[in-house]
Amino acid sequence: GHSLCNVYQDQVGDNDFRWIKEYGYAWLTKGCWGVSRSHVPQALQHIFHKSGYRYPKVVEAIQITRQIAGDGILVANGTDHARIRKIMNPAFTAAQLRTFIPLFRSCAGKLCGAWKERLRTVTTESDRTINVNSWFARAAFDMVGEAAFDYHCGALDDSENEVVKAYSNLFADSLLFPTKITVLFRSLWGLIPNRLLRYVEYLPTRENIRFRHTLKVVNRLSAKIIAEKTKARIQKKDEKERDMMSIFVKANASEHPSTRLSDKEMISLMATLMLGANETTSSSLGWLCWELAKHPEWQKKLREEIALIRDRVTARGDADFSAGDYDAMSNVLAAIKESMRLHPLVHTLARVAGCEDVIPLSQPVISTKGDVVTEIPVSAGQTVIISICGYHRLKDVWGEDPDAFKPERFLVTREGQINVGIFANLMSFSGGLRGCIGWRFAILQTQAMLVELLDNFEFAIPDDKPEIQRVPAGQMISMVRNKMHLGTQMPLKISVLGG
Numbered sequence: 001g002h003s004l005c006n007v008y009q010d011q012v013g014d015n016d017f018r019w020i021k022e023y024g025y026a027w028l029t030k031g032c033w034g035v036s037r038s039h040v041p042q043a044l045q046h047i048f049h050k051s052g053y054r055y056p057k058v059v060e061a062i063q064i065t066r067q068i069a070g071d072g073i074l075v076a077n078g079t080d081h082a083r084i085r086k087i088m089n090p091a092f093t094a095a096q097l098r099t100f101i102p103l104f105r106s107c108a109g110k111l112c113g114a115w116k117e118r119l120r121t122v123t124t125e126s127d128r129t130i131n132v133n134s135w136f137a138r139a140a141f142d143m144v145g146e147a148a149f150d151y152h153c154g155a156l157d158d159s160e161n162e163v164v165k166a167y168s169n170l171f172a173d174s175l176l177f178p179t180k181i182t183v184l185f186r187s188l189w190g191l192i193p194n195r196l197l198r199y200v201e202y203l204p205t206r207e208n209i210r211f212r213h214t215l216k217v218v219n220r221l222s223a224k225i226i227a228e229k230t231k232a233r234i235q236k237k238d239e240k241e242r243d244m245m246s247i248f249v250k251a252n253a254s255e256h257p258s259t260r261l262s263d264k265e266m267i268s269l270m271a272t273l274m275l276g277a278n279e280t281t282s283s284s285l286g287w288l289c290w291e292l293a294k295h296p297e298w299q300k301k302l303r304e305e306i307a308l309i310r311d312r313v314t315a316r317g318d319a320d321f322s323a324g325d326y327d328a329m330s331n332v333l334a335a336i337k338e339s340m341r342l343h344p345l346v347h348t349l350a351r352v353a354g355c356e357d358v359i360p361l362s363q364p365v366i367s368t369k370g371d372v373v374t375e376i377p378v379s380a381g382q383t384v385i386i387s388i389c390g391y392h393r394l395k396d397v398w399g400e401d402p403d404a405f406k407p408e409r410f411l412v413t414r415e416g417q418i419n420v421g422i423f424a425n426l427m428s429f430s431g432g433l434r435g436c437i438g439w440r441f442a443i444l445q446t447q448a449m450l451v452e453l454l455d456n457f458e459f460a461i462p463d464d465k466p467e468i469q470r471v472p473a474g475q476m477i478s479m480v481r482n483k484m485h486l487g488t489q490m491p492l493k494i495s496v497l498g499g
């Protein structure tokens with residue numbers, strides 16, 4: 001079927017963008033064995049908001065996520081999902097996340113210090129080129145390590161840390177361009193009973209070996225941290241603890257025993273957050289800096305805005321930005337939104353219809369027979385692929401020039417949009433019951449990092465103009481064309497502001 005042309009596309013979205021132009025806002029492809037799959041960059045409200053748990057994840061996604069993050073929220077469905085989410089929620093309130101601002105600022109400051117040190121000794125212009133993604137990944141490790149587990153990864157200090165090593169380039173090393181036999185094998189997983197499917201991970205394939213090692217390393221650490229937090233709680237020494245794991249342990253202990261998280265579910269929390277908060281945030285920031293490098297006029301605009309808000313902070317006698325100050329930087333926020341629109345790390349979501357259903361379309365499509373189709377009937381078990389990258393480029397939703405970087409589109413109110421996404425009506429963080437629990441964490445972290453970076457550096461495209469490719473490696477990873485062996489890359493030319 002179309003499975004290979006989807007997993008081997010040169011750049012994420014190549015097929016979706018072409019098919020949207022050719023066929024409209026819904027189309028049908030064939031999977032392996034002739035199975036039909038409906039693709040929709042629309043109907044999102046129906047699937048994510050109105051259908052509750054009736055569109056669970058496809059077996060392939062569940063199995064792969066389980067191998068990376070264990071038996072936790074990412075694989076649970078229905079009441080089990082709701083039970084885990086309830087325990088996690090208290091750690092993701094706006095008030096709780098605000099307490100992490102000093103941590104985010106200090107990691108951003110550390111990163112800037114390291115870049116300045118490096119740029120002090122440059123001898124040629126090409127020495128100014130830095131693979132920003134590898135640094136953003138290190139910063140993301142330090143931030144989530146401290147915020148979520150009170151655990152010091154030391155990634156920005158160059159310390160050899162086994163967790164950092166285990167996650168480095170995880171997606172590019174394991175999920176990019178699977179072999180044909182892997183694609184075919186995965187298509188059979190839906191036929192294997194769940195209890196047997198678990199043994200699939202013991203097959204000695206490239207991704208199984210990598211996933212098993214990563215999960216083993218992080219689960220060992222997770223069990224140790226949970227034991228320490230539990231001890232602190234029992235001895236009532238945890239009152240001042242603000243890290244997320246302490247909050248999970250406390251919330252779990254106050255639950256009724258029948259709804260408490262099992263040891264396995266608790267242990268998986270660390271792998272879940274490491275997976276959720278790492279490559280997603282660091283790569284998103286990489287894409288954003290790339291866009292700003294291509295649009296120096298926006299860099300200038302953002303810097304001016306940051307300076308203006310800083311004056312306000314100084315005038316009121318504060319030493320640092322608050323969450324409110326970051327939100328007052330409307331141009332900064334608009335640039336973040338626009339970059340997330342063009343570069344959604346999670347570019348598609350695959351779901352399966354849990355029961356027979358009719359998916360209403362916001363825009364009709366013309367069938368191959370010439371009929372006007374306003375709804376798609378799906379049978380129980382049919383795969384529905386939600387094209388997030390496709391939705392983010394729909395002219396009806398975002399305006400006439402959806403392929404261009406134009407943050408100003410987020411500075412005006414758009415009439416008539418259907419409410420689907422958590423953040424700026426984007427689907428970058430998905431939506432509904434299973435929407436990203438960490439979206440505020442990610443945005444706050446991005447705001448803190450970007451403000452610090454723009455305050456200190458100027459970004460430009462390197463002189464040799466490397467071609468950046470959006471590769472489909474489970475997530476939308478950036479690589480340099482013909483240099484895939486280097487893994488995730490975002491080379492940018494960096495200059496210290498003011499010399």
Ligand code: HEM
Pocket residue numbers: 057073074085272273276277278280281284344345346349427428429430433434435436437438439441442
């Ligand atoms: C730019 C950064 C991020 C992006 C683009 C992103 C994207 C997403 C998406 C699309 C989902 C839905 C996945 C699905 O339904 O299969 C999701 C779920 C999730 N994310 Fe994020 N995420 C980001 C940052 C974070 C952070 C910082 C954390 C934690 C601190 C986090 C934790 C989670 C968790 C736990 C879930 C599962 C939620 C559930 O099933 O109820 N994410 N994320």
